[in-house]
Amino acid sequence: MPGENLSRDEARVRAELLSVDGYEVALDLRSAVGGPDGDGDGTSSGPRTFRSVTTIRFRAARAGASTFADLVAPSVNAVTLNGRPLDPAVVFDGTRVALEDLPEGENVLVVDAQCAYSRTGEGMHRFVDPEDGEVYLYTQYEPADSRRVFANFEQPDLKAPFRFEVTAPEGWTVWSNGAEESRDGEVRRFAETKPISTYITAIVAGPYHYVTDSYSRTFDDGTKLEIPLGALCRKGLARHFDADDVFLVTKQGLDFFHDNFDYPYPFGKYDQAFVPEYNLGAMENPGCVTFREEYIFRGKVTQASYESRANVILHEMAHMWFGDLVTMQWWDDLWLKESFADFMGVFAMVESTRFKDGWITFANNRKSWAYRADQLPSTHPITADIRDLEDAKLNFDGITYAKGASVLKQLVAYVGRDAFLEGARRYFKKHAYGNTQLGDLLSVLAETSGRDMTAWSRSWLQTAGVNSLTPVATYDSADRITELAVLQEAADSHPELRPHRVAVGLYRRAADGDLVRYARAEVDVAGPRTVVTELAGAERPELILVNDDDLTYCKVRFDEVSLATLRAHLGDMTDPLARALCWSALWNLTRDGLMPARDFVSLVLAFSGRESDIGVLQMLHTWTRTALTHYAAPGWREEGGRALAEAALRELRIAEPGSEHQLAWARFFASVADSDTDFQLLSGLLDGSARIDGLDIDQELRWAFLSPLAAHGVADESAIDAELARDDTASGKRHQVRCLASRPSAAVKAQAWAGVVESDALSNALVEATITGFAQSSQRELLAPYTDKYFAAIERVWAERSIQIGVIVVRGLFPDLQDDPATLAATDAWLTAHEDAAPALRRLVLEARDDLARALRAQECDTAAAAESAV
Numbered sequence: 001m002p003g004e005n006l007s008r009d010e011a012r013v014r015a016e017l018l019s020v021d022g023y024e025v026a027l028d029l030r031s032a033v034g035g036p037d038g039d040g041d042g043t044s045s046g047p048r049t050f051r052s053v054t055t056i057r058f059r060a061a062r063a064g065a066s067t068f069a070d071l072v073a074p075s076v077n078a079v080t081l082n083g084r085p086l087d088p089a090v091v092f093d094g095t096r097v098a099l100e101d102l103p104e105g106e107n108v109l110v111v112d113a114q115c116a117y118s119r120t121g122e123g124m125h126r127f128v129d130p131e132d133g134e135v136y137l138y139t140q141y142e143p144a145d146s147r148r149v150f151a152n153f154e155q156p157d158l159k160a161p162f163r164f165e166v167t168a169p170e171g172w173t174v175w176s177n178g179a180e181e182s183r184d185g186e187v188r189r190f191a192e193t194k195p196i197s198t199y200i201t202a203i204v205a206g207p208y209h210y211v212t213d214s215y216s217r218t219f220d221d222g223t224k225l226e227i228p229l230g231a232l233c234r235k236g237l238a239r240h241f242d243a244d245d246v247f248l249v250t251k252q253g254l255d256f257f258h259d260n261f262d263y264p265y266p267f268g269k270y271d272q273a274f275v276p277e278y279n280l281g282a283m284e285n286p287g288c289v290t291f292r293e294e295y296i297f298r299g300k301v302t303q304a305s306y307e308s309r310a311n312v313i314l315h316e317m318a319h320m321w322f323g324d325l326v327t328m329q330w331w332d333d334l335w336l337k338e339s340f341a342d343f344m345g346v347f348a349m350v351e352s353t354r355f356k357d358g359w360i361t362f363a364n365n366r367k368s369w370a371y372r373a374d375q376l377p378s379t380h381p382i383t384a385d386i387r388d389l390e391d392a393k394l395n396f397d398g399i400t401y402a403k404g405a406s407v408l409k410q411l412v413a414y415v416g417r418d419a420f421l422e423g424a425r426r427y428f429k430k431h432a433y434g435n436t437q438l439g440d441l442l443s444v445l446a447e448t449s450g451r452d453m454t455a456w457s458r459s460w461l462q463t464a465g466v467n468s469l470t471p472v473a474t475y476d477s478a479d480r481i482t483e484l485a486v487l488q489e490a491a492d493s494h495p496e497l498r499p500h501r502v503a504v505g506l507y508r509r510a511a512d513g514d515l516v517r518y519a520r521a522e523v524d525v526a527g528p529r530t531v532v533t534e535l536a537g538a539e540r541p542e543l544i545l546v547n548d549d550d551l552t553y554c555k556v557r558f559d560e561v562s563l564a565t566l567r568a569h570l571g572d573m574t575d576p577l578a579r580a581l582c583w584s585a586l587w588n589l590t591r592d593g594l595m596p597a598r599d600f601v602s603l604v605l606a607f608s609g610r611e612s613d614i615g616v617l618q619m620l621h622t623w624t625r626t627a628l629t630h631y632a633a634p635g636w637r638e639e640g641g642r643a644l645a646e647a648a649l650r651e652l653r654i655a656e657p658g659s660e661h662q663l664a665w666a667r668f669f670a671s672v673a674d675s676d677t678d679f680q681l682l683s684g685l686l687d688g689s690a691r692i693d694g695l696d697i698d699q700e701l702r703w704a705f706l707s708p709l710a711a712h713g714v715a716d717e718s719a720i721d722a723e724l725a726r727d728d729t730a731s732g733k734r735h736q737v738r739c740l741a742s743r744p745s746a747a748v749k750a751q752a753w754a755g756v757v758e759s760d761a762l763s764n765a766l767v768e769a770t771i772t773g774f775a776q777s778s779q780r781e782l783l784a785p786y787t788d789k790y791f792a793a794i795e796r797v798w799a800e801r802s803i804q805i806g807v808i809v810v811r812g813l814f815p816d817l818q819d820d821p822a823t824l825a826a827t828d829a830w831l832t833a834h835e836d837a838a839p840a841l842r843r844l845v846l847e848a849r850d851d852l853a854r855a856l857r858a859q860e861c862d863t864a865a866a867a868e869s870a871v
Contacts, residue, residue: 004072004095006144007388008330011155014067018153020160021057021106022192025150028052028167029174029205030186032117032126032135047074047116050124054151056109058160063104068096069111070147070154072123077112097151111151119763120802121279123148124203127763129276131236131729136206138275138290140283143331143392146198157329157435159195166190166203174205177287179228179269193286194266195433197327202285204273209238213247215254215270225264227254230271236729237274237296245306246272246313249353253314256352257344260421261321263428272313276730277765279804282312284319284341291316298731299700302660304615307355314353315345321428329435331392335382335461336436338396339404342366346405357576361615362409363550364580366402368619371466371555371588373398376850378843379464379494382407383438390840393803399464406553407460413501413551414456415449423448456499465494469502469525470557471544479540484532486525486546500525504532505548505578506541507565515565515572520548542569545578555592556585567599571607580616587623590631593857596865597631600624601640609651614660621668628672629777630819630851631858633866644672649681657694666695670704674778679714682706699727703735710739711776717743734769741773749774749782756809757793760801767805771812780817787815787823791830798841810841814848819855827852 028051035048056069072095076088079097091098097111117126117137122145127136139149147154164176167187174180177200178191193201213229229250231243250272254265267286278292295309322344323337346366350358373379378394382404386392412420423445431440438461442453473484486504488497506519519541521534542565547556558566566582573579586603589595604624611617628640648669655662673682682705684690685697697705706723709715717740724736741752752774756767775783790813798806815823827849831842 005388005390006070006154008332008386011157011330014153015155015157017061017065017067018158019059019061020153020158021059022160023057023150023152023162024055024165025162026053026165026167027149027203029124029137030167030169032137032205033169048126049074049114049116051077051112052115052150053112054110056111056152058107058109058153060102060104060107063102065102066098066100067102068098069109069151070095070144071097071111071113071151072145072148073113073115075114077114078110079112080108080110082107082109095147109151113151115149118148120804121277121764122802122804125275125277127276127730129234129236129730130733134207134235136208136234136276138204138273138278139202140279140290141199141201142280142283142396143199144389146201149203152198154198155330156197156199156327159197159327159433159435161195162193162201164190164201164203166205168205172206173208173210173232174203175230175232175271175273175288176203177201177267177285179287191268196286196324200283200285200324202283202288202290204232204271204275204288204290207235208232208273209235209241211241211243213243215251217254217258219264225258227265228269230269231274232271233274233293233296234276234730237293237298240298241274241296246309249310249313250317252352253317253348256314256348257317257321260424261428262425263321263325263432265320266325266432267320277763279764282316284316284323284337286320286324289316297700299698300663300696302614302618302664303355304361304618304660307349307358307361307615310353310355311345311349311358311361314348315341318344318348321424325428325433326431327435329437331386331389331395332384333437334384334386334392334395335400335404336438336441338400339382339408342401342405343408357613357615359550360577360580360613362405363577364584364613364616365619367406367550367553368584368587368623369398370402370406370553371398372591374403374464374466375491377846381464382461387839390803390838393807394840394843403466403553409550410460410501410552411445411456415445415451419449420445459496459498463494463496463498465491465496466553466555467496467498467500468555468557469500469546471504471546471559471562473541473544473559475540481536481538481540484535484538484544486523486530486532488525488528488530497527500547500552500554502546502552502554503548504535505545506535506538507543507545507573507578508539508541509569509572513569513572514574515543515569516574517545517548517578522551525552545581547581548578550577550581555588556581557589558585567603570603571610576613576616579611580613583616583620590623590627590858591854593854593861596862597627597633597858598636598640598862598865600627601632601644605643605647609647609654614664617661618664621664621671625671630816630855631862633859633863634819636862636866638674641672641674645669645674645678648672649678652692652695657692658696659694662692662695663701666692666701667704670708673708674712679709679712682709683714699732703727703732703739707735707739707742711742711744711773711778713744715739734765737766738769738773741770742776744776744779744782746782749779749786753786753789753813757789757797757813760805764804764808767808768812771808775812775817777817783815783817786813787818787826790815791826794830794841794845795834795837798838803840806841807844810844811848814845814852816848816852816855819852819859821856824849824852824856 031050076092079086144154166174168174174188176190177193181191182189210232215227217225231246233241272289274291274293282291318341322340328336346358346362349355426444446453468489470487474482476482503522505517519538523532543562590600608620652665720739
């Protein structure tokens, strides 16, 4: 029988045969407490388990048919089909329950199983808080891990109502999608849900700290909507939990979506749970949204962090309509929920909250994720070809989210805001509680906009790759534009030229030195060359910015004059969005090996101190570290790193005391510190012998300062353990594990490697922390022996571990710091010798190979620039 990896063809056959009337799921979670903290339930060996009893009422379209239910569990106690007992040893193979000779019409399946608690963030995750020993549970399923908690038909188009009953330890609170209806001792029963997919059902249980509020709205017809609101976190985080701000953004979002969607929130209550060791940013379980608890800030953070949290809250809220109410039929159309949620999250945030510059963050940060993903060998159309669940797991990527959102942003410019939102309203009403494909959305947009969506969809949704747009201008003797054209190019591997609605801005310096826009025109770019007729006759600009205002999805290029202007005057550009677009374009030039990495670093050194947008500044810090680590010529890294550390310290000292810019520069300084003087200052800030006016060294900043000290051998194990004693919390433990693994010792590296590759004892969060500590850019020689070990281990790791841990290990341990042709050759050799390896594993290795090859090309560019300047 096929295994755990459900294919699209299997799902289609099963959907043609079955319809599901409802689920009743009873979970006994009392085994979560007691016994040893590791695996086992305190009474037997093996994984710690809980009892799961599921009753599924479903209909079969024809008599005599056979199918299967999904269940990943250590054991099954009993299976009953239509009152007839089935032998679990015969019908259950570890991942599926075989259902043979079904009668036509109504069927009832009951599965009594022992399911395992998870330590990987998949299924029913169990976390023991090191601070107080309390146990916390939550579920995470997407795309297909509800089968680790209860038996079901695990595919998005077999929707059904769910009733959950949970038996939990005394003193615990339990949440699910529906509100709690009754309680009998330790047994809680929850209201039946609307028809939803299995992957968005949810259970959260434990001694969580819980705060409540409410939202109400009266509609034009006089009806009133009341939504109970809740927010919860571990008790240890309660003192840091700013639930009032979470509720504020939540209410603002509910107002926005009700104003624009004309479909009342359909799922009753709205709880938001911030949970530990979470693999994702958040998950849109209706009525019980889950978030990573890092969105509760233990120390001072910049406004960019609050903006990011608001964006995620609104992204998940958009899913209540795009994804939960109306759901894609299969994972091919994952974009139907993720692209829309990514776009609507920013749209709602900018229009309804205090974060009015969200589109700047989107242009500078989110789209950089898309540009990278769209140039990998694994790039795919927004509407992807998802053959199976492993494909689906890896397609939660920059294309499905950020490129899709970028394309929707352009679609709004193409069809108009009113037509777009009216299309959404019709889509919800027509397909409520159902499943859809691409054509269902395009048909309503065609209705509301009056435009033919077929060609647009073919160009933007059904082809892969990113176009480059470059301005070319000619001038007359009076220094006026005779012709300004936009050239469109595409990579040879993905040659599609697309229609782009773009704005072209002309910039020059004003009398006060500011670089400002003095002319703008919108144009529909089509084909390889498009003339912008409106700008003919305009005075000669110092900078031409294609895709001004960020209307389309493209890589922006510059003519030579514009590039020279940016090298000299980027900091004089007053418009923050235009400035962010220029930074993004310069970063793309660096990644593409068209601008030397040292030139990008020089631009950051020259102008980042004047950057007013804190999110852009923090993105520049990230890009600059990447440029130095991967794209700069190896011989220049030491010089470049010293220049960055000196500049970071200078900016830290002159920043306004107590400001978020001061905090950002403090963190950046710690991340690039590389001299004894730097380490002495960091040590002094930690022990109180040094201070910088206004800089509050809270616990999170203490760990940020300790990290480079550990990686460079200044702080030993005792210093790290002493810091954990100050911060003996779940967050502190992750920091400690990371710092321990970062120490420059062969024995330390061997221990860290064994901990994640040879053992499965660590939780998902501690696996990530260990890998982050293991791979230090200052320790290339120390890590060199692990290249061969990596390629020898990854196929076994992929086969033995869950897909989540497999992804973390294969991505995180790829030897990208061994950036030389020999590593590229070793990667190619593995790919050649493992053509039959799991496609998802090969994809991860191919992506890592592409990043490495890109780095080597960028280093060649940087080396050539150094040689040229030396002549």
